[in-house]
Amino acid sequence: MTVENRYDVIVAGAGHNGLTAAAYLARAGMRVLVVEKNDWIGGAAVSRSLHEGWTYSNCSYVCSLLRREIARDLELPKYGLQVIPYEGGASFTRDADYFAYYSDHNALKREMARHSAKDADAYRGYSQAIMRQCRFIRPFLLRDAPDPASLHPRDLGELAYLVKKAHGQGSRELGETLKFWTMSIGDFLDEHFENDLIKAHLAGSGIIGTGLGVYSPGTAYVLLHHYMGDIDGGIGAWGFARGGMGAISNAIAASFKDHGGTIHTGAGVEKILSKDGRVEGVALEDGKVFYAPVVASNMDIKRTVLHHIDAAELPDDFTKAVRNFKIRGSSAKLNIALDRFPNFPAAPEHTSFLRGDLHVSQSLFELEKAYDDWKVGRWSEKPYIDMLIPSQIDPTMAPTGAHMMTVFVQYAPYDLEVDGVRSAENWNEKQRTAMAETVLDQMSVACPDIRERVVHMEVRSPLEIEREVGLTEGNIFQGELTFDQLFFNRPVPGWSQYSLPIKGLYLCGSSAHPGGGVMGAPGANAARAILRNETRHGRMKGYAA
């Protein structure tokens, strides 16, 4: 062993969470190595140029959830991160009308009244309810989830904090919170609104990235998962990172390197080495071996445990629980280079809402039916699409006059059904093109000339997302956000505090509490757990170097 291949901590995977954990640990004075299988860093928060002149945010495409505490701690603005909020969005109808969502409250109210006076009145109550839930949940994101079966003082302390926060709401609000957390976004919206288009517009955030339909209980929470972020203090606001989502990863990486961190790209982890229940390091695909007493895996729990660790090193019931962990691919992505701005015939000229998220779903039923298609292994006949043209705000994404469009598509199954056989292997060029055609048809509801505008198009099915980024089944959250996989159940009961059954092995990706999104919280929380468990007076325990 030489000093060159020894580190205090090795992080497997240079996604935004892996980099966040690494950056925190480097700042705490540790010698940290990040290893990454791709030649580039960022995982699913990445900007890549696949067609000259255009930059794609290939996977994640908008930013809101990144915790501001993390941006502050790691000084991300100093390292080049700029997030520009966009205002509003719209859902287009099939008869050349639209419902526009403005961040300006009065404009939104007027627009809602155009569709339903009753809904315009109801909006205040709706947004108050959502905002209350956001306020309630935000403090928990950067804390550990207590283990209810443990009597450890820290668990009891966290449990007491939870009880205090919950009880502090008062019994009426506590009841509303319990109800909100357990109901479906469809039922929640039905309670407030009557207009199909408005409901469809608002429901999207409740299903993005999940294997659930708008009427599946628990989707109201998923909505929250997309609302609890903020940009410069504006809770629920979304924006573009200048230079694409890769800018976030790049800023974290720059912060990391500036504090002495090392990133090794181009070779993924082949195996996480361990001996006598203690982690020793990692062996890479290119034959290199690095040693460290602590390894933090940014890979999802299934990939980490089932593919890169000897099963013999782990207790059987743990492995079984991991095998039963649900990671379901449900979304696809189209990244499109446009020769010029597409025509939206329904939209008024110079409107602001085209700079936001655009949709074409007409009703909750249409969204629920899209889910039914997915359940039997087909992509939705009328998928939910979330399309944005960031180049309107960020000129770095496309050549002058041209534009870049990102289209999130749901639902698309991982195990595609073709001729009665369900398999991921069925995703080939033909199927991808056929799915893209379905999506383009759906998009032409908003912009009929979309097909003529396409210069280059990247189509990513769940299989491509899995192959390139490493996310099992292409699930963007590294695991379903259902009650049985959240909080102290995430990723599996008993292991919700980042450590895994092998000593020194940690999980720092979205499979861990509080879950997915470009949030950074699992990475930051894992770093805290590592510092707490593995150091004594600021020095690594049991590490001679």
Added chain:
Amino acid sequence: MSQFDAIVIGGGVNGLIAGTLLGRRGKNVCIIEKSTRFGGMASYSVDGGPTLAHSLYNLSPRALSDIGIDPQHPVLSGKPVSTVSLSEDGRHIVFKNDGVYWSDGTKHPESSAWSDLTQRLITYGSLLRQLAEAPAPGGQKTVLSRGGLNEFLRLAKLGIGLKKLGKSEMRRFLQVVLSNVHDIILDDLPEGPVAGLLAADAIWGSATGPRSPGTVFNLIYRLGHGGIITQPAGGMSALTDLMVEAAQKAGCVLMPKTEASRILLDNDTVSGVETTDGRTITAPIVLSNLAPKITSQMTGPSVFDIETIRRVRNIRACGTAAKVNLRLKDNSPLPGLPEQLANERLIFAPSVEYVEAAFNPAKYRQMSKAPVIEAFKVQTADGASWLSTIVQYAPSDLEGGWTESAKEKLAQTTVETLSRSLPGLGDHISGKQVITQDQIESATGAPGGHWHHAEMALDQLLTLRPANGMARYSMGPKGLFQCGAATHPGGDVMGLAGRNAALAALEAQP
């Protein structure tokens, strides 16, 4: 001076139990019922056909003994019924208490996996039963009252019970209760009829499919009293007759053909009930076995705050289970079914995916094209043989409404589906009764014909049942209580809602 100490509106199972319990505690009680028969949904039938409910699996021994009925009473000590999952190739699967068998008596390979899973859920069910036998936790005004103390003790008992399971099993419990039945079943069992039966048992009566999160709770609820299925000797009406008898013995005055039109109030306190035929019955306590919405309409909305009215309006209750009774030409054996299985519970649910697919159309106000079916062969008092079936999904808000042709289509679908396993069943049928939600609603008052009066979903359970702030049976004006299936713990022929409500009413007595 009031005529009675308490009035119970609605003589269904919960109403009878609530009234009887109060009567046995020395109250002068009157139970009014709009139809001629007591027993509500449990014993509702059309023209002497089979009753709406046709088996017992969740009846609470505690509720029974509280009203003076011996849980071992001859009517109730019928032989447990096995469940038969009907197969299209004639290899039916029989579920007994000790395992799963093929119809030829050999052990099914998934038997032990099935037993393990059901046993675990039954254990969870018996833990949760402590919660079912008392008002839902939360909402006690003062912690230092007797009620507050009792509640604390109950929760502590539950906590200790959980702890006793052991650390890993306790963690598992906290994960499983929140999960969906599709995942929990398929984690342990391969897709197929054994898994399909469990999926079916998780969705009866409710507007959910196996993939809906929270459905494991429904399955646990069903298994809360051990999961043993029986049929009362003499049919469901024998059971309700027994309850009527117990009510009379407790001194209750039973008034059939008496429909409440208004709940009378005096200065925000209940003073009695006005009936549709203009009579006034007075009492300081009224227990309503009706759904919360109807109850609130009977008092008028002005006695509730706006929040309560909004919540009551938002209670979801879309019934999905229709009753299709097929009259058989004679008592000859059903085609394709071995003689010894003739009187067992027959289920058509060949896989989890089948159950989920059956649910899909119901979401869009359509009936299932291939429904999930539970069937019993029964004999009515007139000696006629029937196949009494519960057919799911048949949503109460069917697009176009439950017209005669829609009902005919449902009956036809039922026969066609059953014929897949019982070939030639159609030739044995001489008549049909289709009882859909609208009819159940108008006959029994259950909103949407829903057999739990309010959907059993995680956001409408325990402290949130029937709605936030209403979980402790009292509702609005002083002296008004709810005692129906919409309240905690919920429906089925179980009786705990009525029992808990009566105890709450007694506790509130000055």
